[in-house]
Amino acid sequence: MLLLQTNDVTRRFGADVLFHNMNLQIQEHGRTALVGRNGAGKTTFLKMIAGITEPDEGTITKAKDLTIGYLAQDQGLDSQNSIWSELDTVFTPLHKMEKQIHDLEQQLGELDSSSEHYQQILASYDTLQTSFKKQGGYEYASRMRGILHGFGFDEDTYDTPINSLSGGQKTKLALAKILLQAPGLLILDEPTNHLDMNILAWLEDYLKSYQGALLIVSHDRYFLDRVVNDVYDLDNKTLTHYTGNYTQFVQHKQERLQAEWKHYDQQQKKIAKLEDFVNRNIVRASTTKRAQARRKQLEKMERLDRPETDDKSIHFHFHADKASGNEVLDVEQAKVGYHEQVLAGPLSFTVRKPQRIGIVGPNGIGKSTLLKSILHKIPLISGTIKMGANLEIGYYDQEQQQLHPHKTVLEEVWDDHPEVPEKDIRSLLGSFLFVGDDVYKVVHELSGGEKARLELTKLSFKSINFLILDEPTNHLDIDSREVLESAINEFDGTVLFISHDRYFINQVATDILAMQQNGIKHYEGDYDDYLAAKDKENPTIVENANTNKGAAGKQSYQQNKEQQRARRKIQRQVDSLEKEMADLENQQSAVQEQMSQPEIATDIGKLTDLQKQLDALAAKAEEVELAWTEAAEKLEDFDQQN
Template sequence: MIRFENISKHNGHRILFLESSAALNRGEKVGLVGPNGAGKTTLFRMITGEEQPDTGQVSVEKQVSIGYFNQDVGEMAGRSAVQEVMDGAGPVSEIAKELASLEVAMADPDQVDQMDAIIERYGEVQARFDELGGYELEGRAREVLAGLSFSQEMMDKDVGALSGGWKMRVALGRILLMKPDAMLLDEPSNHLDIESLIWLEGFLKDYDGALLMTSHDREFMNRIVNKIIEIDGGSLNSYSGDYTFYEQQRALNEKQQQAQFERQQAMLAKEIKFIERFKARASHASQVQSRVKKLDKIERVEPPKRRQTVMFDFPPAPRSGDDVAVLRNVHKGYGSRSIYQGFDFTIRRKERWCVMGVNGAGKSTLLKLIAGADKPDTGTVTVGASVKMGYFSQHAMELLDGEQTVFEALESAFPQAGQGSLRALAGCFGFSGDDVEKRCRVLSGGEKARLVMAMMLYNPPNFLVLDEPTNHLDLDTKQMLITALANYEGTMLFVSHDRHFLATLSNRVLELTPDGIHQYGGGYTEYVARTGQEAPGLRG
């Protein structure tokens, strides 16, 4: 269906692909993986024809329709979310436009002379519109938007009034409604809450076209893909199976390649030693010569390429008191909306609470109240003795000084620290080499999140309050953070839509629902087993 045949591609001095081949076949659901900057987006752009390989060929079968979703959604304004989604529905949306213009023409007295032709054309277009399921189109568009967590009110209001994250969902909705033969999805799981993610999982599982997607959410990828294409040092490597299988297989391949490399090195060393020992002896000349020829012919085994993975170790945090945060009889509302009424909640030392609830349930509000970024209308919020809090929110990323470099930001946060330890810290969070000289204003969302996280964790708090800490983080950085937090000795309160993060790190669940607030002992995995649902918005 879509084939990459011996493609090579340079980006400046960097080689992205070198005589690489792979294929996306009908019905396959493929996860595209590789480190940041490996060329994943370039591969998508070569399929759509926006870029060309330097050599080799990208071929797409004739008549194959392609839908491409990426993070650059462009300008959207002047239409409702429903109209915007319907406009992307391929041929049927073009026919809908012609139908609308013919309806205007039929009501135009100046066109009465052409009325017979207009009515005849209207009949033809209407029949084609019906044949393509046009009359169900709006219903389907609303279904897709509802799956992506839009309320009816949001569906009908001007898309220009929506935030960037919601516009992303509209752009994704256009591709989903289109149902092309091949869907290219570049990070569709960004900006989605857990309910939307689970709905999208179901949609993509039922989709019968070919799918090529990237995602920083391993659980999401595991449940959808049946093949992985990995970009690794200019090569395209294909693995049959989900992301977990790929990780295991890659590790096994590396182990086997390392063993093969070591065996060959030992054999080469032995042969070289023999040659060195006997090369001056005439009696051994023929043996030496044959061994030299043998060595020349041997195809050398390369050691496995080492992916650079840096681990972050928490310095030990000071111990806090047993009661870390206590809320008593808290009332909180915004305008006419009441979020909390008489809410009592206690967080004790070493507890790791994940907060679950649909959009607007009050998850971020709770974190702000505890962090002191907001005040209750009535009631008290008390942070315990010897508690040193670290609060991560999306807002913290906006507070970075755009003119400072990454290194300057770290220096101003920790003026007593040595250059070496700050460079090591920057390296742990993915800023190596010249990356530390980047100005904060040019950093991507993921880079800003990593920098804020580094600043928060260097001098470790004993109470971490984290609002969606994994947004924008790639799979490797996210895994580094999860591993580090799993070994963290302090207390945690967090909101996340990443189920791997939730399952690995929580030991308590606070569930906010319209029926009330529920507390569960045991972490997210136990919560799913007990409730039968992965998120409270999916119940009922």
């Protein structure tokens, strides 16, 4: 059943079009993601679907009686109530019904059971009780406790006034409240902000079993992979629909763009040949009819548009002027905290070149404090920290406190490197998408994403052989996260980082440090390897999965991961062969161009040599094309089987 549909929706800002021809469908029980770059208009579109704003053009149709719940990004509860009483307001209709039931019970106790009025009251009582039970009247308290527990609120916090909580806790409660409301269509804009990994795993399982439909905007690719099976890509100011989770969407989009470019290039070559024939033969009496036929063919041809995408992306790399020693960092029996108040410890671990170590653990455990203690920004309460030789440290601060709020973007970088010409500084800033007048923006006026890009700009300019990163993917869109992943993977130095982005951890980590209040434990591998190791340690507990799925769910996930790796390997082979085919075609064209030159056309010796060269290239091209055909068929068979 179709719950909601947008038809050719458009949003304008003056003469500028933010997006147009937006066509989206939400099916009953749908699990849909909306993805796209920061600034593409995702939140604007969600507000239209939620009925908060209206489109400039187009229509949005909804199923009769569809209830919609919309949770904006970082939207927190603002209430004088306690945690329990505020969430309990969701069930006000049930409380009214409950009071009616008690009133009827009192009346029944006062009436003669043989009277007609008693029977009428009893019938009303039975009807009301049935309705009360059907609407969850006997379950709402356990539902509230279950959701509060899932979001990390223990029973001893239920009486806490909401206005005394942190911003992150208020955001979690806003999400808890809307989940309790259980609308037919639940719209979530970045719901994973402020959630640690255990809560994320719980939320994923909760949403997978949610009875209504979901429409989600999130930069958490791991979350999207586990929750959604439908993706709408807001790219080039319009929507394209893909079936599958996020990883499948990335594959399908790449394949679609490759196919579109291939067809476009083929048509362009055909057009060029036809136009060349017409130009050379239209004035010759013997060939003019054929040229006219080719011209008509060109006129009737439906020309393909040049494939386009929002391809603006940051591009950079980290570099080191000198290598560090093998022993980068030794932490022994360290206790971290503030003013003798211990957050965590004792902590003991080592970092060696060229490890890329991710630190994971609950929010508030002291992970950021640990990094600041390593950097001597906060003193250890006890224990020792030993740094290696020849270290050049680069630090990314998630709180962005290293930026000067009253400097411009240009000054923030140039003041650190006054010897560098302005054009070189501006060129570097351009690679992080600070172009034109953007370089004169004042830091305190920048968005979180812009500040993140500015911090990365400064890091890329420095000579670094040891990167220390505190939540580096916060505020970055998905494309920027992928560029950061590539930069880290190409970096020759050592990396120690904190992240809640499980997809990011899987892409870059060689080791995991799991931090708890009483210690820290080392695991080899990425995040999935860490989960597998945890499962072996606790065979009765399957983290990130419902207990009834057991090890089979984990095995299925691992099998899917292996399948994705196998497919990427075949895809790389296909891409490589396509590139080789294009190179050989260009070489053949170059030889043919040489053969057509007047000074060579009359030289039999040179013509013979060039013909041999052309024949060899043609034979090689045929061989490569055969290999490409086999690889492409193998890829097609793989997709059909999986």
